[in-house]
Amino acid sequence: MLSIFYGRAYPFKRLLLTLSTSLSLASAAMAAPATPPDSTQQAPEATLPLPTPVAADTLPAVETSASALPADSSARPRRARKTDYQVAPGVTWHYEKPKPFRWLLHVPRDLVQYPGYAFRKENTKAIVGIGLSSVALWVADQVLLDWAQDFGRAINLEAKSTQKTLVYIPFKVGDINLPLEFNVPDNLNSTFYYIGDGWTHLGTAAGFMAYGIIKKDNRAAQTASQLGESILSTGIVVQAIKRSTGRQSPFVATKPRGEWHLFPSFTQYQSRVPNFDAYPTGHMATAMATVTVIADNYPEYKFVRPLGYGLIGLLGYSMLNNGVHWASDYPLGIALGYGFAKIAVRHGRTRVEAPAEPGTGFVPRRPQPWHQRIQYAPFNYGPYTGVSCSYSW
Incomplete structure (x- = not known):
């Protein structure tokens, strides 16, 4: 460190100044690159000014602009x-x-949680409503079916549910045929019926997943995952109930409202599926699950539920018109799809708590009921004593 003193220089201080200057010049000479000696030039006698040392933590940070960096795609944010x-x-x-x-x-988690979620005390009215509506529709099943088909004939809506096969890959497990096929509808009624097809909902889920990957949108990706989760869970339960109740579909019914063959054997079911798979409807269940998952994840889009429920209504009519389902098959299927969708959405997101009010440090309280907003406080003002009553709006 170089110290400079003003006024009279004492011999001891002059000696320190000379030593410091010599050491600084020697250090500068060692750091400088070696140059060939030149006899015609002489080193100046004047001493170089020495920089004042600065602490490292006081040095200003050097900012490098993005334009100064080399053009490298890996360096882009x-x-x-x-x-x-x-x-x-x-x-x-x-x-x-x-x-x-x-x-x-x-x-598996959803299958275990569904009974506890569905059969809660607050769902008592809904459960009773599902049961009563199923019974009422069962009584009127044949009348509703005949009306739907008569209306279809009146407007020239073909009742057949025909589809054109685009992809067919044969696959067998023992004696059971489980081909992989992709069909598309070839008339208007089949188009309505196709709303509940599994390919429709898998395609919807694939669209959300593609958008989530491309746009880095977690909500869209989670919506796709929840669709797959709820549709598969719903399908497992629907198939279990179908194979237990064994209700005839309308177009193969041997008597009004169809027959019920409880717990048909696996071979019977696979050999004559329409005779056993009417109750409940899997198409309505998967359609309801799809609409519920999308509507719950995108509540700001108010058109989702009306549009989705309208499409479900067209699906319900088409299945009556082509004789695939009875009207009483619908309530339970709708309830299953709705419940499994709610469970999938609940596990696929978390609520972000509202921030505290600025400057208070307290989270805003929820509004209190009207009867709890009345506050009483005693007062004593001079000769007057009493109780004050206040009400906060």
């Missing part, structure tokens, strides 16, 4: 994934990025 979505004032949902096909592992 990546688009951040979108995880939080505000769907209403004070309502924000957080979505994690789903792992590929992890939803398959959630299906």
Whole structure:
């Protein structure tokens, strides 16, 4: 460190100044590159000014602009994934990025949780409504079926549910035929019926997944996972009930409202499926699951439920018109799809708590009931004593 003193220089201080200057010049000479000696030039006698040392933590940070960096694609910032979505004032949902096909592992959990979710005390009215509506529709099944088919003939709506096969891959497990086929409808009634086809809902899920991957949108990706989860869970339960109740479909019914063959054997069921698979409807169940998952994840889009329920209504009519289902097959199927969709959505997102009011440090309280807003306080003002009553709006 170089110290400079003003005024009279004492011999001791002059000696320190000379030593410091010599050491600094020697250090500069060692750091400088070696140059060939030149006899015609002489080193100047004047001493160089020495820089004042500065602490490392006081040095200003050097900012490098993006234009100064080399053009390298790996150095470009990546688009951040979108995880939080505000769907209403004070309502924000957080979505994690789903792992590929992890939803398959959630299906057993959903099957176990469904009874506890469905048969809660607050669902008593809904359960009673499903039961009563199923009984009422069963009484009127034949009348409703005949009316739907008469109306279809009146408007020249073909009752057949015919489809054109685009892809057919034969596959057998023992004596059971389980081909992989992809069909498309070839008339208007079949188009309505195709709304409930599994390919329709799998295609919808694939669209959400593609959008989530391309746009880094976690909500869309989670919606796709929840669709697969709820549809598969619903399908398992629907098939179990179908194979237990064994109700005839209308177009093969041997008596009004069809016959019930409880617990048909596996061979009987596979050999004559329409004789046993009417109750409940799987098409309505999967359609309801799809609409519920999308509507719950995108509540800001108010048109989803009306549009979805309208399409479900067309699906319901088409299945009466082509004689695939009875009207009483619908309530339970709709309830199953709705319940499994709710479970899948509940596990696929988390609620983000509202931030505290600025400057208070307290989270805003929920509005209290009107009878709890009345506050009483005693007072004593001079000769007057009493109780004050206040009400906060």
